[in-house]
Amino acid sequence: MSNTLSKLEKRTAYTLVLPAVLLVFAIVLFPIFANIWISFKDIELKDIRIPEPRAKKIVKSISDDGSELKVIYKLRNSSLIQEIRNVKFQDKFPKNISLLNLDPRCNFKSKKIICDFGNWEAKYKENFEIILKNINGEKIEKEIIKSQKPILSGKSDNPLVTTNFTLENFKKVFYENNFVELLLTTFYFTFFGTVGAIIFGILAAQLVNQNIQGRSYMRGILLFPYVGPVVALAYTWTLLLDPNSGTLNALLVNFNIIESPINLLGQKYITISVLGFDFKLRLALTTVIFFEIWRYFPLAFLFILARLQAIPKSLYEAAEVDGASPVKKFIHITLPQITAIISILFMIRFIWNFNKFEDIFLLTGGASGTRTLPINVYQQGFAVSDIGMGSAVSIVIVMLLLAFMIIYFKLIGKKANEI
Amino acid sequence: MKFKSITIFLVISSFFLTCILSIWKIMSTLQGLNFTNLNITGVFFNGIILSLLFVLIGNRINHLIKIFSLSLLFSFSYFYFNETSPYWYKFGVFLIILFFTNKLKKYNTKSLTEDFISEKIIFDFITLFGIVFFAFVILFPFYIMLVTSFKTQIALLVNPLDFSLDFSKSLTELFKSYFVIFETYNFSRYILISSAVSIGTVIVTLLFAIPAAYAVARLNFFGKNFLSTSILIIYMFPAIVLVIPLYTVFSQLGLRNSIFGLLIVYTATTLPVAIYMLQGYFKSIPKEIEDAGIMDGQNWFGIILKIIIPLSLPAISSVALYVFMIAWNEFLFSLMFLDNPKSFTLSRAIQYLSGDAETPRQYLMAGSVIVTLPVLFIFIYFEKYLVSGLTSGSVKG
Incomplete structure (x- = not known):
């Protein structure tokens, strides 16, 4: 009895879970593995269309009474690089029509013309003409002929499923792609974006956790950048920071803080002199990191605030009795209570920042020294149209992510379960 | 001292x-x-x-x-x-x-x-x-x-610091950018598409996620633990690595430039979060209530429909709001999959507008206001629900 029940339970469970699992598998897991496949292939954006035989039909009347028509089929291979084998062609005509010329490749039988065009090489083009005549000498309706579409078929290789592989893509990723700088930029962006977001998150949480009026409004407002659509926010920032008539530069110039506008998003380096030493700062990258912090510190803030509110008040009261200063209270009570959540936040934000594409893409498009790995996936795959190369960069990202995750679970996985 | x-x-x-x-x-x-x-x-x-x-x-x-x-x-x-x-x-x-x-x-x-x-x-x-x-x-x-969005390009070029609104102008004059983006740039269509995709994603996600979350929360089956950990790991995985394979496959299947294609991708990427959030809530529902349902001869379908869903409406609605916000704000996939203005979502449309350097900035900002307002309204109105959901480990960004 219980055996059949548990069998039933299992079957029910699988029916309930299966649709979701299949969908996630198809859209999320399959592409990760497909990346491996594509990354070993020399394949470009234009290759992914499967070659098709195409025909454009043009109808002209060539006799005065309209009983004779010339039909021109502009035949072509849609692919510029691949051949199509065994092309078959077929078209239908109304009754009482005969053909005045018949190509040796074709047959005309019971109102149908069927042709066997053999193989078409890449870029193949041909104007294929036939002349129709009505047997009874009546007018042939051009529109009827025109509305009938020819059917073509042919065999061609899907370049995605062929089995010729190459290591070229990975060689290019590591040797021709400025890989070290790419990696460094990605790490700068990820690390400083993460640390900044957490620091601002702690500050904001500390503020909101005090007894102030309008606390819940403040909490709501602080989350605005996080819930707003990235497109709108990024373009607002671009407008704010624009060197020509952007608000920030105009304000700074107006109050004589700077002499001439700074192109915060379009300048790779800025030289800052401190005590006679010149420092070169990655300007555009720094600006993008600030946007990143602005947009994502609310998440850190929210998690830390939730943790702060769970700290028992009695701890602070006891410290008060012992005569601890506010700084000491923060260091000895608050900080130990939030280290666990901070380490989790650090990892989550680190992984997500590492994969951040939209923000940088919308702000700079990856120009002026803001090219990170995800941006590179897009640039290789769609700007340079080298799909294989883009996939290879994706694989590098996945590998690094796996490494982070293993470190994460080794180091703080246990702590995460305690919360 | x-x-x-x-x-x-x-x-x-x-x-x-x-x-x-x-x-x-x-x-x-x-x-x-x-x-x-x-x-x-x-x-x-x-x-x-x-x-x-x-x-x-x-x-x-x-x-x-x-x-x-x-x-x-x-x-x-x-x-x-x-x-x-x-x-x-x-x-x-x-x-x-x-x-x-x-x-x-x-x-x-x-x-x-x-x-x-x-x-x-x-x-x-x-x-x-x-x-x-x-x-x-x-x-x-x-x-x-x-x-x-209420100023004009020329006024801003003359004095980039003057954002004062001229209320002596007529309302149509003041809201001109909004009229223009609706009339010339077809924004009503994009709003419709964005809403359709977002609401569609919410419905489909819930249809898939509720049964799956119920199974994970309540039933015993082989591979359950594996499933619940992989939900979290999949959630950590980045959209950018999915883009190229999905792009190639969708191109060959003719799913690019289609709302349906977008819907599938959004559903699949939000499903892990939805299942994770829902199963946590389902676990907190006392099992005795379901046992009563089983006594009455309900099958799992009846139990989910008549017991679980009515009892977890708050959780389901907060998941629904989240999925809506994620789908509404989504940009990467709409950038990759849509290149025909007929099937643009709002975000993609704004990005497309900005691609033309001639587009006056007030139109861009009017579009931004339009895409931002709905999410901010939802957020402010349902803040309490959403914040508790956020801290339970959801929305990715």
Whole structure:
């Protein structure tokens, strides 16, 4: 009895879970593995269309009474690089029509013309003409002929499923792609974006956790950048920071803080002199990191605030009795209570920042020294149209992510379960 | 000791006053007032004298009379040293000083001798300063977005600091950018597509996620633990690595430029979060209620429909709101999959608009306002639900 029940339970469970699992598998897991496949292939954006035989039909009347028509089929291979084998062609005509010329490749039988065009090489083009005549000498309706579409078929290789592989893509990723700088930029962006977001998150949480009026409004407002659509926010920032008539530069110039506008998003380096030493700062990258912090510190803030509110008040009261200063209270009570959540936040934000594409893409498009790995996936795959190369960069990202995750679970996985 | 704490008090409080007055000045400059000097040192010394007087007067006179007379006095001295300005600006300055002196209420010569008073002063004013700072930094871009949409490109090029709204103009004139993006740039269509995709994603996600979450929460089956950990791991995986394979497959299947294709991808990427959030809630429903359902001869379908769903409506609606917001804000996939303006979502449409350097910025900002408003409204209206959901480990960004 219980055996059949548990069998039933299992079957029910699988029916309930299966649709979701299949969908996630198809859209999320399959592409990760497909990346491996594509990354070993020399394949470009234009290759992914499967070659098709195409025909454009043009109808002209060539006799005065309209009983004779010339039909021109502009035949072509849609692919510029691949051949199509065994092309078959077929078209239908109304009754009482005969053909005045018949190509040796074709047959005309019971109102149908069927042709066997053999193989078409890449870029193949041909104007294929036939002349129709009505047997009874009546007018042939051009529109009827025109509305009938020819059917073509042919065999061609899907370049995605062929089995010729190459290591070229990975060689290019590591040797021709400025890989070290790419990696460094990605790490700068990820690390400083993460640390900044957490620091601002702690500050904001500390503020909101005090007894102030309008606390819940403040909490709501602080989350605005996080819930707003990235497109709108990024373009607002671009407008704010624009060197020509952007608000920030105009304000700074107006109050004589700077002499001439700074192109915060379009300048790779800025030289800052401190005590006679010149420092070169990655300007555009720094600006993008600030946007990143602005947009994502609310998440850190929210998690830390939730943790702060769970700290028992009695701890602070006891410290008060012992005569601890506010700084000491923060260091000895608050900080130990939030280290666990901070380490989790650090990892989550680190992984997500590492994969951040939209923000940088919308702000700079990856120009002026803001090219990170995800941006590179897009640039290789769609700007340079080298799909294989883009996939290879994706694989590098996945590998690094796996490494982070293993470190994460080794180091703080246990702590995460305690919360 | 006392000297040190008074010095800290004076410096910190007037620093705070200087900051708010500067922000007020900046905001007023953006209304077209012609200020060219923040006059930080002047305001700072004014603030020191103000705080000093405040502490020296102490409780000798009534608090209200004290703050009003001090504010008036200092507003006048402020205007004596600053540029001429309209009355609303002066009134604002007066209110700020009034607010500031009111904040000083708890400080007097006596309280400045307490233990750790300098740290307390610093904490106090840093809190105030922090709130003003965060509110300003967060809201400023939103403010610029909104006011830019009411201006014209030419007006902004002539004076990039004048964001004042001309209310003498007719409403159609004021909202011109909005009319233009709806009429010329077809935004009503994009709103429709965005809504259809987002609402569709919510429905499909819930259809798939509720049964799956129920199974994970309640039933025993082989691979359950594996499934629940892989949900989290999949959630961590980035969209950018999915893009190329999905692009190639969707191209070959003809799913690019189709709302259906977008819907599938959004559903699949939000499913892990939805299942994770829902199963947590389902576990908290007492099992006895279901047992009663089983006694009545309900099968799993009946149990989910008649017991689980009605009991977990709050959780389901917060998941629904999240999925809606994620789908509405999504940009990467809409950038990759849509290149025909007929099937653009709002985000993609705005990005497309910006691609043309000729597009006046007020249209771009009007579009941004349109895409931002719905999410902000949903967020403000359902904040409590959403915040509890956020902390339970959801929304990715």
